[in-house]
Amino acid sequence: MDAKEYNACVREWADALFRFACKCTGQASDAHDVVQSSFEVLWQKKGEVDAMKAKAFLFQVAYRKSIDNYRKSVKINYVAPPEESYAPHNPDLKKILERALAQIDEQARALVLLKDYEGYRYEEIAEITGLTDTQVKVYLHRARKILKEYLVRVENII
Amino acid sequence: MIGWDNYEEYMMMHADGELEPAEERELMEFVSAHPELKAELKAYSLTRLSPDETVVYTGKDSLLRTEPAKRVIAFPQWWRYAIAAGVALLLSLSFYKYREVNKIVDSIAVTNIPATITPKTVQPIMDTNTAVVPKEIQAPKSGVAIVTPQRKIAPVTDCKQHKVAPIAREEKQEHRVAAVKDTTTRAVQPIAPVEQPQVAVEKEQPIIRVDTTAAVAALPVPEAQDDGMPKKRSLIDRLPIDESNKNQLRKLFRVVKGTYNGVSKVKQELDTGEITVSVEDNKLRVSF
Numbered sequence: 523m524d525a526k527e528y529n530a531c532v533r534e535w536a537d538a539l540f541r542f543a544c545k546c547t548g549q550a551s552d553a554h555d556v557v558q559s560s561f562e563v564l565w566q567k568k569g570e571v572d573a574m575k576a577k578a579f580l581f582q583v584a585y586r587k588s589i590d591n592y593r594k595s596v597k598i599n600y601v602a603p604p605e606e607s608y609a610p611h612n613p614d615l616k617k618i619l620e621r622a623l624a625q626i627d628e629q630a631r632a633l634v635l636l637k638d639y640e641g642y643r644y645e646e647i648a649e650i651t652g653l654t655d656t657q658v659k660v661y662l663h664r665a666r667k668i669l670k671e672y673l674v675r676v677e678n679i680i
Numbered sequence: 681m682i683g684w685d686n687y688e689e690y691m692m693m694h695a696d697g698e699l700e701p702a703e704e705r706e707l708m709e710f711v712s713a714h715p716e717l718k719a720e721l722k723a724y725s726l727t728r729l730s731p732d733e734t735v736v737y738t739g740k741d742s743l744l745r746t747e748p749a750k751r752v753i754a755f756p757q758w759w760r761y762a763i764a765a766g767v768a769l770l771l772s773l774s775f776y777k778y779r780e781v782n783k784i785v786d787s788i789a790v791t792n793i794p795a796t797i798t799p800k801t802v803q804p805i806m807d808t809n810t811a812v813v814p815k816e817i818q819a820p821k822s823g824v825a826i827v828t829p830q831r832k833i834a835p836v837t838d839c840k841q842h843k844v845a846p847i848a849r850e851e852k853q854e855h856r857v858a859a860v861k862d863t864t865t866r867a868v869q870p871i872a873p874v875e876q877p878q879v880a881v882e883k884e885q886p887i888i889r890v891d892t893t894a895a896v897a898a899l900p901v902p903e904a905q906d907d908g909m910p911k912k913r914s915l916i917d918r919l920p921i922d923e924s925n926k927n928q929l930r931k932l933f934r935v936v937k938g939t940y941n942g943v944s945k946v947k948q949e950l951d952t953g954e955i956t957v958s959v960e961d962n963k964l965r966v967s968f
Contacts, residue, residue, distance in 0.1 A: 525747045532743045540737035554739065561743045619729060637696055638729035644698065663692045669727035670720075 523568040523576065531576045532561060538640065539584050545635050546588035546628060556591065560584045581640065582650045585632050592628045622672040630665035637662060682710040687717065695724040 523531075539560060543553035560583040564571060571579050623631055629651075636642045636650060648658045682690055690707045693699050699707065711717045916926050916933070 525745045529744050529747065532740055536737040536740050536743060537735070538731070541731055541735050544735065554737075557737055558739070558743065565745060615726065619727075622727075623729075634729060639731040641697070644696075662696060663689065666692045666695055666724060666727050667688075670723045673726055674719075674723045 523564075523571055523573045525568075527573040527576070528561075528565055528568055531564065531573070531580070535577050535580055536561070539580055542581065542632075542635050542639060543584050543588055545623065545639075546585070546632050547591055552588075552591050556584050556587045559587055578646065578650055581636065585636075585651055588632065589628060618673060619669070622669045625672055626665045626668050630661050630668075633658060633662050634665050634669075682706050688720075691717075691721050691724045694721070695728050 536557060540553055540557050543556040544550060547553050547556060560580050563583050564576060564580060567579075623634070626634070633647055633651065636647045642650070644655050644658045644662075647653070647662075648655045651658065653661070687707070687710060690699065690703065690710075694704065694707055707721075711721055916929050919926065919929075921929075
């Protein structure tokens, strides 16, 4: 990968990576750091990373950095999304889903985001996160069930 | 097969978008058969998040790297380069043409047979039907012939017979070369210093040198005679030694011959009785 291809990756994937990092970390400033660090690693390893696999590499680095960032904090209260990433089309459903995301752990949240935001398949998520396909499927289903149960609660019925 | 024990997993996979079309149809049929599951299926579908495209990363410029600029070579005085290129091209063509001409000359020198053989010359004949002698490799006057190795080097066929090859004998044979000596009056001169046999070779072989002086010097050459007919040479003349040595040898021969004649005369007088020699009482008596 040369500088031209690297810059193309920046223009194409920086926004998606930032959205993913925002949901994972819950803080816009942390998300900025994750994105910056991820691209820094990509630049350092540009000779080893193929341009076609740059996106997966970026999300892999961002996932690990987000997890590390989460573990460094004693506790993260996923109370509200970053303001710049919050643009609800359906305010009620969006708010309920944001609260529902706060109910699941950071790893399950990252899996849901990789699945729903980026559309990765189970095996691709497994490659990014370092989990097995079965683990990805189990964790995802567990997260889906938590989200569903949150939505169908009496006070959250839509 | 969807049942009550696994329908929920199918619904979650439906939310994940991982179901195959056939599985998707099967799930819809199962839900249609059990309408009480429609709300649950809708709830799972709502858990699917959609990215907010309005959220963007504002620090892209800080992430961009400088791309290497394209190299531009300016030619402010292009005519200088044009002249240089032209000269280089001319030299290249000249060298190429020079090599081509040399190749042609070489091929002609190797393949062409001498067109004419001077009838006034007599040369030792090379014994080969296919051999060709290029002009470049003809023997120099020093008696060294340039030939190619691993070739059929034609022997001097007339050496054993001590004859001079007839001129007309080989003229009609295309691939035979007759080394001929210049003798307009048919007077044959000694070969060694001037005559060099042409050695037949095949084409395109590396050149080596073969000393033919000894072989040529060993050739018996008849001496010239006033009437044009060869006469028998003396033994000294036939010896393969320098002329000075021959002269010394002749002087010695004359001394020996004179002594021999004196002794023969004394012997003849003794035989005629004019001189009587006897030994008596241990004394030699000579009577005249």
